[in-house]
Amino acid sequence: MSPESKRVVSRFSHLGAAAMLLVLANSLAAQEQPQRLMGFTAERAAEQLRWERVMAAVPDTATMREYHYAMTRAPHHAGTEENYRLAVYLRDLWDGFGFETEMVRYDILVPWPVDLRLRLVYPDTVELAVTEPPIPEDPDSYVEGGLPGMAAYVASGRAEGDVIYVNYGRISDYRLLDDMGVSLEGKIVLVRYGGTPGQMRGMKVREAAKRGAAGVVIYSDPEDDGYVRGDIYPNGRWRPWEGIQRGSFLDVPIYPGDPLTPFVPSIPGVERIPFEEAENVQKIPVQPISYGEALKILEHIGGDAVPTEWQGGLPLTYHLGPGPARIEIDVEYDYQERPVWNVFGKVVGAVEPEKFVLAGGHRDSWVLGARDPTSGAVSLLETARGVAAAVAAGFEPRRSIVFGSWGGEDFFLLGSTEWGEQFADELKENMVVYINRESYTSGNWSAGGNHSLEAFVIETSKDAPHPEAPTLFDAWQGQQPGEPLRLDALGSGSDYTVFLDHLGVPSLNVGYESANGIYHSLYDTYHYYQRFGDPGYRYGVAQADMVGRMVMRLANAEVLPFDFTSASAVIAGYVDELMALDEGGLLRDELRAIGAANAAMRVAATETNGVLNRLLTGGSALTDQNRPALDRVNALIMRAEREMIDERGLWRRPWYRNLVYAPGYYEGYAAKTLPGVREPMEDGAWDVARTQAGMLVEALERVTSALTEAGAAGRAASARVIS
Numbered sequence: 001m002s003p004e005s006k007r008v009v010s011r012f013s014h015l016g017a018a019a020m021l022l023v024l025a026n027s028l029a030a031q032e033q034p035q036r037l038m039g040f041t042a043e044r045a046a047e048q049l050r051w052e053r054v055m056a057a058v059p060d061t062a063t064m065r066e067y068h069y070a071m072t073r074a075p076h077h078a079g080t081e082e083n084y085r086l087a088v089y090l091r092d093l094w095d096g097f098g099f100e101t102e103m104v105r106y107d108i109l110v111p112w113p114v115d116l117r118l119r120l121v122y123p124d125t126v127e128l129a130v131t132e133p134p135i136p137e138d139p140d141s142y143v144e145g146g147l148p149g150m151a152a153y154v155a156s157g158r159a160e161g162d163v164i165y166v167n168y169g170r171i172s173d174y175r176l177l178d179d180m181g182v183s184l185e186g187k188i189v190l191v192r193y194g195g196t197p198g199q200m201r202g203m204k205v206r207e208a209a210k211r212g213a214a215g216v217v218i219y220s221d222p223e224d225d226g227y228v229r230g231d232i233y234p235n236g237r238w239r240p241w242e243g244i245q246r247g248s249f250l251d252v253p254i255y256p257g258d259p260l261t262p263f264v265p266s267i268p269g270v271e272r273i274p275f276e277e278a279e280n281v282q283k284i285p286v287q288p289i290s291y292g293e294a295l296k297i298l299e300h301i302g303g304d305a306v307p308t309e310w311q312g313g314l315p316l317t318y319h320l321g322p323g324p325a326r327i328e329i330d331v332e333y334d335y336q337e338r339p340v341w342n343v344f345g346k347v348v349g350a351v352e353p354e355k356f357v358l359a360g361g362h363r364d365s366w367v368l369g370a371r372d373p374t375s376g377a378v379s380l381l382e383t384a385r386g387v388a389a390a391v392a393a394g395f396e397p398r399r400s401i402v403f404g405s406w407g408g409e410d411f412f413l414l415g416s417t418e419w420g421e422q423f424a425d426e427l428k429e430n431m432v433v434y435i436n437r438e439s440y441t442s443g444n445w446s447a448g449g450n451h452s453l454e455a456f457v458i459e460t461s462k463d464a465p466h467p468e469a470p471t472l473f474d475a476w477q478g479q480q481p482g483e484p485l486r487l488d489a490l491g492s493g494s495d496y497t498v499f500l501d502h503l504g505v506p507s508l509n510v511g512y513e514s515a516n517g518i519y520h521s522l523y524d525t526y527h528y529y530q531r532f533g534d535p536g537y538r539y540g541v542a543q544a545d546m547v548g549r550m551v552m553r554l555a556n557a558e559v560l561p562f563d564f565t566s567a568s569a570v571i572a573g574y575v576d577e578l579m580a581l582d583e584g585g586l587l588r589d590e591l592r593a594i595g596a597a598n599a600a601m602r603v604a605a606t607e608t609n610g611v612l613n614r615l616l617t618g619g620s621a622l623t624d625q626n627r628p629a630l631d632r633v634n635a636l637i638m639r640a641e642r643e644m645i646d647e648r649g650l651w652r653r654p655w656y657r658n659l660v661y662a663p664g665y666y667e668g669y670a671a672k673t674l675p676g677v678r679e680p681m682e683d684g685a686w687d688v689a690r691t692q693a694g695m696l697v698e699a700l701e702r703v704t705s706a707l708t709e710a711g712a713a714g715r716a717a718s719a720r721v722i723s
C-alpha cells in the first residue's frame, strides 16, 4: 500500500459519519416548509435538499489545506513526471471515495525551453533577466526544476531590432499606430500584458507579426498588477519587481489544443500536420520579462511621448520609439510530443447512466501553481468528497456525475481539447453540462455560462453558503445592488472551450476571484496563498458547497433545469447591439430576421416552461409509465442548446462552431456574442455577415423546434399523469 492510498483509507472513514449526518439532516428537514427546485417535484425537491446537506457537511479547511500542500510541492507543468504523479494522486483519492476511475493519455506537441536570452544591445549592453530570484520570506520560492520566464508556442531563433512600445497591443492600439503611419517592420515590439477587453497574450503577438515585427518582448506593468495597485509580495499581494508572467502564446481563437492535430485527437495513429502548417503557432520569437527589466529598456526609448492612456506605472515618461534602444532576443525551444494526462472519477447514475454532468478543472501549472490551478482543484476535491459522502449514505443520482482533472491547460487547453475531439459524438449525445472550476481566491463571486442556465445558477445560489453573508445569493446581489443577476457570456481562457464552442455542450465557469500579482509566476505558492489567496479556505469551502449543489441538481433533476426564456432575452439584447453597429442599414433585413427567430424561440420556450412546470407540480412526474416521456423531454432540452452549433463554423476559424458564444478573434479571452455576424460586421465583411446571419436564423429555428417538441412530449406525459 502506497503512502497515498493509506491516506485515502483514512479519508474514506470520514464517509462513515455520513449516515449519522443523514439522520440529522432528516430531522432538520421535517421542520421546514416545502421548497421548490427547478426541475424537481416538491416531494423530490425536499429529498434532494436532504442529500445536499449531507454533501455540504463535508468540505472543511483542514482537508483543503492538506490537499493543497500535497499538490504544490514540486513544479508540475505539462509533460512532467510530477504532473503524472499528481494525476495518480487524484485517481487514488477518487478510488478511495468509491468512484469509478480512469486515466486517459494524449501525446501532444509541447515546447520546453532550452536557452532563453534577452539583451539590450544599444545604447549599452545589458543582459536582461528571464528568471525570478527566490524570496527569503517564502521557502517554496527556492524550488528547483520550474520553468523560467518562457513563452509557449513561439518561434525559436534570434531577432534584433529597434524597440517600439505598443501599450497593451490590443487591436485598437495597433490600429492607432497604423493610423499614425508608424511601421513595425523589423522592429522589436515592447508590449504590456492585460488591457480591456480581456485579451489573450497570443493575439498581441499575432498582430505585431502581421505588421512585420521581428520579435516581441512582453512584461507586466506595475499599473496593472504591481506596486501601483498596492504592496508587493512578500509584503502584499501585488507583483514584485522581479515577477514574470509566463504563458502560452497559442493563437487560441484559431483553434486550441495540440497545434498538430486540429479537429482530431492526439492519439497513436492520428496523422500530425507539419509544424510549419500549424496556424496557431506564433512565427516570431517572444520573451516575457518583469517590469524591473522592462524599465531598463523603457529608459532608452526615444521618439514622441506616448498618448496619455498608454502611459504605464513605471517612474518615467513612456516614449513610443522606435529606438534608439535596441534589443536582441535569442531563444531556443525543444518541441516534442509529451504525455498529457486527464483523470476522471465517476459516480454511475441510477436511471440514465450514460448521461453525465462533468465538473472539472486543470492540474498542470507553470511552476508550483498554488492559485493557478491548484486552489480550484482542491476546492473541487472537497466537492467530490462531499458528493461521495452523499452517495455512501444512499444518494442515487438519476444521471452520472464525473469529476475530471485536465493536463496541459496552461499551454493552452491541451488535455480537455483533445478529449473533447476524441469523444465528440458521445459528448454531444450524453454530456449534460460542463462545470469548470480552476483557480480561485477569496473575493467576488463570478459566474459565466450559457444563459439558459442563468435561472438555475441564481436559484442554486440561494441555498449555498457564503463566508460573509447569509447566502451566496445575498453576497452576489450585494456586489451589484439594484441590478438583476446575470451570467457573463463565456469567451475562452479555460477548459470549457472545447465543450461550449466546438461541441455545443452548455458550460459554466463559476467561482470566487480577486486580482493578484503572482499570476503565472514563481511566486504563486502555498505560502502566498495562505496569506493572500484564501486564508483559512473559507471561500474555498463555500465554493465546494455551491459546485456540489449544482452538480447534484443537474445530475438528479427529473426535468433538466434549463430556461430558454433567459437565453432569448439576452440574445434580444445582442441583436439590438448589432442593429446599432449597422449604421448604414446594410444588414437591416437579416438582423430583423434574427430578431424574429429569437422572438419565436421565446414564445416556444415560455410555452414549454409552462407545460413542464405543470408536469412537475401535477404530482407524480416520476411514475414509471412516464419515464420514457420524461427521457424524451430531457433529450430534447439537451438538444436545444446543441442546435446553436453549425458545423460550417465561424468566419476565419471553422473549429469554432457556436453561433452565440465565441472568444473574440482579436481578444482570445473576452467573448464575442453572435460572433458569426458581429465580427464580419466590425471588419466590414458584409457578405460573410449576411451568410452567417442566415446560419444563425436557421440555428434559432432548430432550437425553437426542439423546444416545441419538448413541450409536446411534456404534454403527453402530463396527460398520462392525469388519466
Ligand SMILES: [Zn+2]
Binding pocket: 362, 372, 373, 409, 410, 438, 439
Ligand atoms: Zn489556470
